[in-house]
Amino acid sequence: MSSTSDLPRLYALLGDPVHHSRSPALHQAAFTALGLPHRYFALRVPPERLGAALIGARALGLAGLNLTIPHKQAALPHLDDLSPSAARIGAVNTVILRGDRLYGDNTDSPGFAAALGQLRARTPSAAIVLGAGGAARAVVDALLHQVGVDQLRWVSRAGVPPPHDPRIRALTYPQLAAGPLAADLLVHCTSVGMAGGPAELPIPLDLTTMPAGAAVLDLVYPRPPGGLLDRAEARGLAVQDGLETLLWQAVYAQERWQGRPLPAPVIEAMRAALR
Ligand SMILES: NC(=O)c1ccc[n+]([C@@H]2O[C@H](COP(=O)([O-])OP(=O)(O)OC[C@H]3O[C@@H](n4cnc5c(N)ncnc54)[C@H](OP(=O)(O)O)[C@@H]3O)[C@@H](O)[C@H]2O)c1
Structure with missing residues (x-):
């Protein structure tokens, strides 16, 4: 019998533009290396649609989000909780969905x-x-x-x-x-x-x-x-x-979503996907 962690879950990057992003390759490599069936998509969300997109993420039961330009600061009023560092920085790049609640964190730092x-x-x-x-x-x-x-x-x-x-x-x-x-x-x-x-x-x-x-x-x-x-x-x-910072912010985002440290071979698989 499969456990809930074996069921595919959806993760997404919200930004505008997003077509150049390497985040899908990075995170997909992490899921593969972890043996998880999850999928990660880059979604173009224009600034005026961010609020609706975050409501939609709750409704669709997404498991986690990344935010990039132009949403990192604009997202704050739409989130339910912030980590102390995200509140201090005033910007969020990683969102963890806990039931219906959106918890914003900053793994760029x-x-x-x-x-x-x-x-x-x-x-x-x-x-x-x-x-x-x-x-x-x-x-x-x-x-x-x-x-x-x-x-x-x-x-x-x-x-x-x-x-x-x-x-x-x-x-x-x-x-x-x-x-x-x-x-x-x-x-x-x-x-x-x-x-x-x-x-x-x-x-x-x-x-x-x-x-x-x-x-x-x-x-x-x-x-x-x-x-x-x-x-x-x-x-x-x-x-x-910037690729090294990109790698490590993604590693910490995965750790926030999975609730555990990533093993070194998973980080190496992410590094290979990036380069
Ligand atoms: N490697 C990574 O993991 C990573 C993570 C995050 C961001 N980034 C990269 O970092 C860069 C900034 O991202 P961001 O999220 O901070 O963007 P942002 O919030 O839009 O800030 C952009 C900054 O660039 C400055 N700027 C724009 N045009 C300029 C010019 N002609 N001369 C001097 N300053 C100028 C603005 O300056 P003023 O304050 O002077 O107006 C503003 O402070 C982007 O290239 C992004 O891709 C990389």
């Missing part, structure tokens, strides 16, 4: 911290974060609460959320470019370089002013040729693209 841990670089004490959207908020939260940086310069055009921690200094791009990039880690979290996104930051960054041994992470994937990481690598800095 631990996913980024895990990806940073894979990089062969020193633990950062001073960091620069570019961008103030959902991804940047998750990265800032990880740097403050998981990595434990001493100083964080947070840079955006429109302005960052009111700094809630004395380690944060909010800067504009001209303010950042006025001095050396004195940090062990620079994390790019804007939409510059993503498919269909803007090509350039407001001001070119002089990576030669970063100290030797520093690292540059770009959350964007696939890695844009001739972009920030190519220039950082040419300067001899350690680099990592």
Whole structure:
């Protein structure tokens, strides 16, 4: 006789656009490696339909959701509960359905911290974060609460959320470019370089002013040729693209949905599906 965990369940990514997403391949690889018959779909949901889609997810009995651009912040009023980190960050990328209740969590934050841990670089004490959207908020939260940086310069055009921690200094791009990039880690979290996104930051960054041994992470994937990481690598800095964070946020999403840690071979199957 089959147990309820053997019955196929549906999971979905809601975003707009979603056709480029690697999440279905990643999560389908996890279900296969776990021996589960579940299915994961990417569904294009325009912003004005998000509320209806979340009501529909309850009605259809979906088991779990991921949210991506433009829904990570907009979803908050439609959810029943939030994890402490999702509430602090103000963005949700993973939803667990518990009966009729939607529980929002943020696995971008631990996913980024895990990806940073894979990089062969020193633990950062001073960091620069570019961008103030959902991804940047998750990265800032990880740097403050998981990595434990001493100083964080947070840079955006429109302005960052009111700094809630004395380690944060909010800067504009001209303010950042006025001095050396004195940090062990620079994390790019804007939409510059993503498919269909803007090509350039407001001001070119002089990576030669970063100290030797520093690292540059770009959350964007696939890695844009001739972009920030190519220039950082040419300067001899350690680099990592957004695929490693993508992998680990998916691993933590699976762990939230399945309620248990993923065995190493399952994570390796996900990594293979991604690359
Ligand atoms: N690897 C992963 O797992 C992962 C996870 C999440 C997101 N991402 C990637 O990270 C990027 C950002 O995602 P998000 O969810 O944070 O998006 P978002 O909420 O839309 O935020 C985008 C940010 O980009 C900034 N921006 C847009 N155009 C810019 C320009 N010309 N110059 C400088 N800044 C500009 C905006 O800046 P201002 O604040 O200055 O207006 C905003 O802070 C996307 O490429 C996404 O694919 C990757």
